[in-house]
Amino acid sequence: MNSLALYLLRRLAAAVLVVLVVSFLIFCCLYLAPGSPEQAILGPQQATPEALATIRSDFGLDDSFVLQYWHFLDGLLHLDLGRSFQTGESVGSGITSRLGVTVPLALGGFLVACVLGIGGGIIAAQRRGRMSDRALGTLGVVAASTPAYASGVLFLYVFGVALGWFPVSGSGDGLSDRAFHLVLPIVTLGLVGAASMFRRTRVAVVSALERDDVAFARARGLSSREVLQKYVLRHAMVMIATSAGVILIFMLAGAAVVESTFDLDGVGSYLLTSINDKDLPSVQGIAVVTTALVVLINLAMDLLYAVIDPRIQRGAAAD
């Protein structure tokens, strides 16, 4: 297990490095972006030269590029992402409060994607070539090719306006109300992920079914349930887990679209507003937090492989 700890340490160090590099790139992009932040902060009316100068010194905008980045990094170390240019509130707490919408949305969508995608994929693979396989495949194509904002609007119309089952906007207050508000967004987000999950699972299970060891297991009389659990899914698991990681990351990105479609106050809509307002600290903060989340998901996936496949732990070349 010592080697596993070492492996973990190396991956963690790499993860920190990735976050650093990405934060630097984002910082550069925003620094070089046209237009000045102090203009955006004041708006067209009060932009007197004195007011601009005060703002510049208040937010440290006259410092050199390196110094500004250093301040940003220093804040990052203390988990301080700075203050929003627009509202003056802490970026950190702004993100945290909105994660209360985005995390349930992304995780819920992920769950829907996994249950529908993996379940459908296994069924389709086992019945490959038959009618049910083709029907599921068609559904998958429809789900994959419908953009989230289109299906979101459709759901809003059918279940929100026409049937009146679900609320049409807002994030809701309290646990149950929020959950109620999130049902349609989660289904919308989940369907897109489910389509991609379905296709990858089907391919993984079909190729696992064609393996020699699966044929050998059946030839020795293992029941089809045992063969599915111990053999087929075990093989397909590495590929399914990889897809799941990609889908989870995709859910974070897709959340932005769904949040604005359903008028949810999540991290995604926060990012869109901040970009429009040229609110640099907020954009930076959201980007760094998202990067850290993505890196963490990837790290978790790598660890999962080591658990799934003993060959990785024992350091043998996979054959």
Added chain:
Amino acid sequence: MPADITEPLLCVSGLTVRSTTGTTLVSGVDLELREGEALAIVGESGSGKSLTARSIIGLVPTGLHAAGSIRFRGEEILDLPERRRARLRGAQISMILQDPFTMLHPMRRCGAVITETLRTATGSRLRKDERRREAVRRLAEVGIHDERVAGQYPFELSGGMRQRVAIAAALAQNPQVLIADEPSTALDVTTQKEVLDLLVDLQRSRGMALILITHDLRVAFSVCQQVNVFYAGGVSEVGPAEELEAAPAHPYTLGLLLAEPPADRRVRDLVNIAGTVPTPDAVAGRCAFAARCDWATDVCRSIAPRLVDTEDHRRVACVRTDEIAGEMRETRERYETVDVAPSLAAVGTGLVRARGLQVTYPPRSRRDAPMQALRGIDIDIGPGESVGIVGESGSGKTTLGRCLTGLATPSGGSLEIDGTDAIAYAACSRDERRKLRSAVQMVFQDPYSSLNPSRTVGAALGEALAVRYGKDVGPERIGALLDRVGLPAGYAERRPVALSGGERQRVAIARAIALEPRLLICDEPVSALDVSVQAQVLTVLRDVREELGLAYLFITHDLAVVRQIADRIYVMNKGEVVESGPTHEVLEAPQHPYTQRLVASVPGNDAGTPSAIAS
């Protein structure tokens, strides 16, 4: 249900396997297996032998459908519902597959694989300590006495060990019938013999019936009492092994026997069966072998022969078998008595001279030691000489070939090719490299991956010729090159996909000799080919050498093949040359224990050491 005394254990009749698109893959196979009998199904690729086995065990691949009748202990099992069929598998009929590297679950420990089908009388799984005890007992039965193996993963074991574990797993529920589909083909020569011996021992000690599927008649004869020869989806001949070997009654069986090069002598003319195995649909309504048969008449081409009983328990699907028996016997005698002394060139020097040649591969991970593929070997090849390198996987024989072509970089020793120092290929000047590259050319093992599928044969050969003759290579040069390897000039227009394996390998040879090299390295050039085609390619190689006078370095694991082609051989084991000398001397009187083991492992060669048990 008490079976009729005369009813065989397993009876297949009129078995046909078709794809959903209507292609016939197996057409009307009949088969009888008696209790405790070892039966061989022999055939080349496309003969339908594996699909027959899959039909018997009820695992026909998706998209295919089996029809006909398969009776096990008198009960029809072909149309049983999947649930009842699954109950027979493992418990009554079990099966092992060809490749021990893919057959075992890579993520499950060997002990778990062996015991996973075991249940108590009440149908529940065994307790943990019982499973462990069973695993150790089963491993011991297949000759693995190291208890730790039960707790190891397949990737930690050698191919032979994996195949033993697979056999133990297949036999866990003590089935009446074991189907072994090419169980030794993917293994090294010495391990092959061990696994086959193990199967015979198990079959006898358990009184179990064995169906051995193989492409190798010698393997079939050495293991089985009863042999079925399959051709193009049907049975062409059935009979007791000794009688089939002594006097084949079907021209195809005779062809197979003759095409198999003998390991104990060098024959002047290798017998080959012209053409390739047809698909069952292409030969429906006539004798499947007629197009390749020397004795075919109009009768053969107009009706499909039925499998009919002849004297002494044999069945033959040939309408002319009685008429041509005499001629077939003469043909066999003619070929088998020819024995030419090898052209004994003096130990050659001059073309290749390697001294203390070493190759070390960097370790795969930091914990591993560097891999020494060649541990300082001396090799000499004279101009025009045919030298064989014999060894198993891991012997370093392929690395040696790669060194000579500059594909692997030696880490020590000296290497001189055609007067040029080739030890540091990369450091050579452009001209030197050019000279080396045109002096040494290579033919690879797998003709399916060594040709670019998107280019025509003509384009591939033209490219090689252009290196020597400059831009404009006329079609007549390409035609001449194709002619040299026995292919019609029209093949220049074809792409590799339209060629059979043997034809592709001829194209690969043509491409290699286009540069008029002085040395041709052939790395297992016939081992991926069917027996009847092997001889065609070997003949082409012999002819090419005679005409062009080039030297060969022939790398192979097959002693019979090397005997036919090499004047002198080096036997390699674990990166070292353990023995060398004229081919006939080394093979007839091997001095080194390793060579003795290799020679003893040739199927049907029982004179050597008893089978070693893996430790």
